[in-house]
Amino acid sequence: MKPRVSLQDSALRNGNFSLRIDPVRSEDAGLYEAWVKYNSEVHTCHVELGVVTVTLSPPSPVVENELLLMVCNSSYRASLVETCWFHNGHPTSRTFCSLPGALSILRPAMSDAGSWRCQLRYSDNEIISVTYNLQILGFDGPANPVVYAAAGSAAH
DSSP: OTTSEEEOHHHHTTTOOOEEESSOOGGGOEEEEEEEEETTEEEEEEEEEOOEEEEEESOSSEETTSOEEEEEEEOOOSOEEEEEEEETTBOOTTOEEESSOEEEESSOOGGGOEEEEEEEEETTOOEEEEEEEEOEESOOSOSSOOOOOOTTSOOO
């Protein structure tokens, strides 16, 4: 996993033997075990890393007015009951809940850019969520794109 994995050597003296993974990949999901020997004692720690992915179809960049499919998946092992999508932190007309976890936007607009939160609910009532920042390529200007500028000045 090198060079994505690091230990904070300076924190080891204070008893912090945290592992940092950056960036996390889907294949990193699973059980991690740490062994720390201090004097004659051995301490162990088990941590399970779950990974949630958001994939776009077609992949980035997303172009305004072209069909977009966003899919949210998790490494969690229970049965998925429901997937909900929220735009910019609150329910909107685009809030969508369904089973398979896909959100389709037929004609994405510049207003669809921003923070999308995927919330997964499982059969054991575990709720997992992840935020994805959606960027859209398009024209974000006036409805009538006519700009007037004085001769000799700059136009933006």
